[in-house]
Amino acid sequence: MTPGNGGVPASAGERTGLVRQLGMWGLAATGICSMLGAGINVVPVMIQRNVPGIGEHVLAAFAFGALPAVLAALAYAVLASAMPRAGGSYVYASRALGPYWGFVASFAQWLGLSIVIGVVSYLVIPFLRDIVGALGMDGVGAALETGAVRVGLSLALLWAFVWVNLRGLKAYERTVVPLMIVMFALGAIVIVAGFVFDHDDFAAALLAREGVGVPSVTPPPLGPAGFLAATGLLFASFVGFDAIAQAGGEARDPGRSLPLAICLAVLIVGSYYLLFTAAVYHTVPWEFVWDRAQAQDLTAPGLLGYVLPPGWTIAIVAGAAIALINDLPAMLLAVSRLVFAWAEDRIFPSRMAHVHPTRHTPTAAILLSAGLASLAILGSHFAGDFFLGIDIMVTSMLVNFILMCVSVLVLPRRNPEIAANFRVLSGPNARTWVNLAGIALLGTFLVTHIWKDLTADVSAWYFRSTPIWIGVMTVASLIYVRNMRRLRASGVDVERLFRELPPDHA
Numbered sequence: 001m002t003p004g005n006g007g008v009p010a011s012a013g014e015r016t017g018l019v020r021q022l023g024m025w026g027l028a029a030t031g032i033c034s035m036l037g038a039g040i041n042v043v044p045v046m047i048q049r050n051v052p053g054i055g056e057h058v059l060a061a062f063a064f065g066a067l068p069a070v071l072a073a074l075a076y077a078v079l080a081s082a083m084p085r086a087g088g089s090y091v092y093a094s095r096a097l098g099p100y101w102g103f104v105a106s107f108a109q110w111l112g113l114s115i116v117i118g119v120v121s122y123l124v125i126p127f128l129r130d131i132v133g134a135l136g137m138d139g140v141g142a143a144l145e146t147g148a149v150r151v152g153l154s155l156a157l158l159w160a161f162v163w164v165n166l167r168g169l170k171a172y173e174r175t176v177v178p179l180m181i182v183m184f185a186l187g188a189i190v191i192v193a194g195f196v197f198d199h200d201d202f203a204a205a206l207l208a209r210e211g212v213g214v215p216s217v218t219p220p221p222l223g224p225a226g227f228l229a230a231t232g233l234l235f236a237s238f239v240g241f242d243a244i245a246q247a248g249g250e251a252r253d254p255g256r257s258l259p260l261a262i263c264l265a266v267l268i269v270g271s272y273y274l275l276f277t278a279a280v281y282h283t284v285p286w287e288f289v290w291d292r293a294q295a296q297d298l299t300a301p302g303l304l305g306y307v308l309p310p311g312w313t314i315a316i317v318a319g320a321a322i323a324l325i326n327d328l329p330a331m332l333l334a335v336s337r338l339v340f341a342w343a344e345d346r347i348f349p350s351r352m353a354h355v356h357p358t359r360h361t362p363t364a365a366i367l368l369s370a371g372l373a374s375l376a377i378l379g380s381h382f383a384g385d386f387f388l389g390i391d392i393m394v395t396s397m398l399v400n401f402i403l404m405c406v407s408v409l410v411l412p413r414r415n416p417e418i419a420a421n422f423r424v425l426s427g428p429n430a431r432t433w434v435n436l437a438g439i440a441l442l443g444t445f446l447v448t449h450i451w452k453d454l455t456a457d458v459s460a461w462y463f464r465s466t467p468i469w470i471g472v473m474t475v476a477s478l479i480y481v482r483n484m485r486r487l488r489a490s491g492v493d494v495e496r497l498f499r500e501l502p503p504d505h506a
Contacts, residue, residue, distance in 0.1 A: 017355030018086060018249045018362075019169070024257050026173040027244050029180045030333060031265030033326035034240030036183065036272070037120065041300040041320040043237060044277040048286070048293040051230040053222035056286050058230075062277055065231040066270045068445060069238035071438030072401035073266040074425065075408050077259035080245050081423035082411075084254030085502050086362075087341020088245025089400055094345070095415055096407035099498045100480055103347055107476035108469065109242075109400050110338045112393030113331055114369050118376025120327045121158040125150045127321035134314045147381060154377045161328040162370040165336065168359040169250055172329055179326050186319025187276065189312060190300055194279025197307045202283050205306040215291045229452065232445045237273060239397045240327075241265045243334035249504070250360075259424045276300070283307060332369060339365035344502050346492070347483045391453060391465030392472070398446040405438040415499055 022030075044062070047054055054061060079092040089109065094102025125144055133141040143149050164175050203214050222230075244261050251257050281289075284303045292298055301316040308316075340355075340362040342348035352365045408431055412419040425431045453466045461467055488494055 017357070017360055019360045020250055020252050020254070021169040021360075022173065022247055022250045023252055024261055025177055026169070027247060027251055027257055027261035028264045028268070029173075029176040030247055030330045031241040031244040031261060032269055033176050033180055033183075033330040034243040034334065035238060035265065035269045036240075037324050037327050039237060040187075040273060040276055040323065041316075042298075043234065044273075044280060045284075045289050045298045045300060045303065046293055047230055047233060048219075048290040050233060051222075051226050052290070052294070053220045053226045054230045055219045055222065055290060056281075057222060057227065058281065058286070059274065059277055061227060061230040062234050062273055064227075065234035066238060066266075066273075068235060068401075068438060068441035069241075069270070070266060071434060071441060072404060073241055073262050074434055075401070075404040075438055076242060076245050077262045077424045078408050078422055078431065079404060079411075080248060080258035080262060081255050082418050082421035083501055084248040084251060084258055085341065085504065086246065086249030086337040086344070087339075088248040088258075088337075089242055089404065090338055090341045091248075091502065092245070092407050093403050094498055095418060095501065096411040097403065097414075099345070099347060099484070099494075100477075101403060102498075103342060103480050104473055104476045105396075105400050105403050106338050106342075107479070108392075108396035108472050110335050110369070111372070111472055112396040113335050114372040115376040115379075116393050117158065117328060117331050117335070117369070117373035118154075119380055120324055120331075121154040121373065122150070122377050122380040124157060124321055124324045125153055127317060127324065128153075130317050131314055131321065134310060134317065151377060151381050154381075155374060157325070158328060158370065158373055158377065161332060162366060164329050165332045165366050166356070166359065166361055166363060168356075168361055172333060176326065176329050179322060183319060183322045183326055184272070186315055186322065187272065189315055189319065190304060191275050191279045193304055193308055193312065194276075194281075194283045197283040199283070199285050201307050202285065202288070206288070209306060214285050214288050217287045217291050219290055228444070228448055232448045232452075235445055236394050238266065238269065239394065240331075241269075242397070242400070243330050246334040246337040249337065255421070255423055280304070332366060332373075335369040336362055336365040339368055341502065345497065346487050347480060391449075392469050394449060395446070395453075395465055395469045396472075398442055398449060402439055402442045402446065405435040405442065408435045418501065 044058055047058060047061075051061075076088070076092075079096075080088060083091050083095060085091045087106070090102045090106035092102070093105055129141045129144040132144070144153070161175075164171050199214070207213060241262055244258060244265060248254055248258055251261075280300050280303065284306075289298065289303065299320070301313055301320065304316065305313040339348065339352050343350055343352035343365070352368065353362065354364050355361065356363050408425075412428070422431075425434060450466050453464050456464065458464055484494070487497075
């Protein structure tokens with residue numbers, strides 16, 4: 001018998017085949033690249049339209065929005081220290097709360113993130129168009145606007161990173177770490193330039209270019225509800241650090257490296273967000289941003305373009321494109337390991353747990369996730385709207401984060417043998433208060449997100465993310481019931497299977 005495998009005899013087919021090759025910076029890059037996208041160039045300025053009263057309070061809202069992300073990250077770090085396995089969030093919830101909660105919550109997470117991978121692939125192309133346009137290559141820019149070229153390049157970009165993931169962890173790490181460094185280097189241009197120039201410089205540049213001054217505006221009052229709506233929107237920027245946990249079966253020294261990488265990713269990204277946003281508003285008056293955002297879409301490169309030479313503006317846009325591209329390999333790794341973990345527990349087709357004998361990658365799981373992402377590219381193009389998929393992802397991640405906090409509280413009672421391995425927040429009182437605070441804040445954000453969705457002015461019910469998410473959960477429940485019946489009928493000791501960790505043969 002193999003310990004931790006529900007009393008089922010060991011066989012070659014049970015071996016995970018994964019290898020612990022992913023180092024600290026590979027893990028941290030996985031989380032950082034999943035969190036940091038081109039949204040940082042858009043969200044801190046366009047929030048002036050989404051929450052019209054936010055005005056000068058963007059930084060405060062960003063800081064408050066980081067708080068529940070930090071609490072969720074601590075819950076992940078606690079659980080990762082005791083359960084370093086592939087498909088982390090699924091394993092954590094299934095061993096603490098039961099297999100149903102583990103599978104259903106992570107299925108919605110997998111679906112939402114797989115859709116977002118396709119959306120990101122589709123959104124990279126306009127950034128490439130802007131770069132070649134700024135270089136005077138108007139013909140190339142016009143070609144990138146055509147549907148066939150945009151869809152074809154989006155698919156090619158996605159499957160290039162599928163190939164990287166299929167090649168193995170060494171190829172993956174050699175890709176994401178350099179891309180992360182380049183992304184931060186180009187993003188540093190925004191931060192340095194933002195603090196070098198000030199409002200007077202911007203006003204002079206605006207007068208020279210457009211012959212107008214910075215407007216004097218009076219936004220509507222913000223109020224607690226508006227501030228909370230803003231923090232919820234900005235909180236979504238922190239989604240992604242959980243990708244580190246999904247790689248738990250391939251981390252070196254996982255009990256130490258996984259919690260540390262999670263905390264490093266949240267700290268680095270949170271600091272970068274605040275510096276970036278502070279730099280933009282140090283140069284660009286919020287009154288100008290608020291006024292223009294009501295009528296047009298704005299980006300940080302476009303705003304700083306008033307005071308920067310064209311070459312530096314191109315570099316900023318390139319940094320935004322790389323930030324988007326960075327999402328792809330990291331999120332592909334994360335979602336494929338969820339599928340692998342389900343299959344390893346046999347609540348999903350077992351072929352999804354197949355690992356390449358030499359590259360040590362879950363081939364079928366990667367291809368399944370990439371296939372769904374490819375459909376999302378086509379959906380983004382033909383539907384002309386991608387925000388629905390993002391809203392589904394945000395709902396899924398908020399539910400997932402709440403379940404992680406609950407898992408930390410429940411695991412010591414349900415599974416004390418595993419909980420004895422907690423290395424982060426090892427004191428029960430600290431764990432209790434941190435995770436109760438996380439449940440309260442994340443729950444507030446979830447209620448606000450659902451309320452905003454259900455009260456939005458849409459043309460049909462299927463443009464609301466909440467009923468679609470409920471439908472996804474229903475499908476996941478049906479899959480779970482079907483496969484669990486098969487598992488019980490095969491004679492597996494299900495209670496034991498889900499009280500012990502999956503085998504670690506890495």
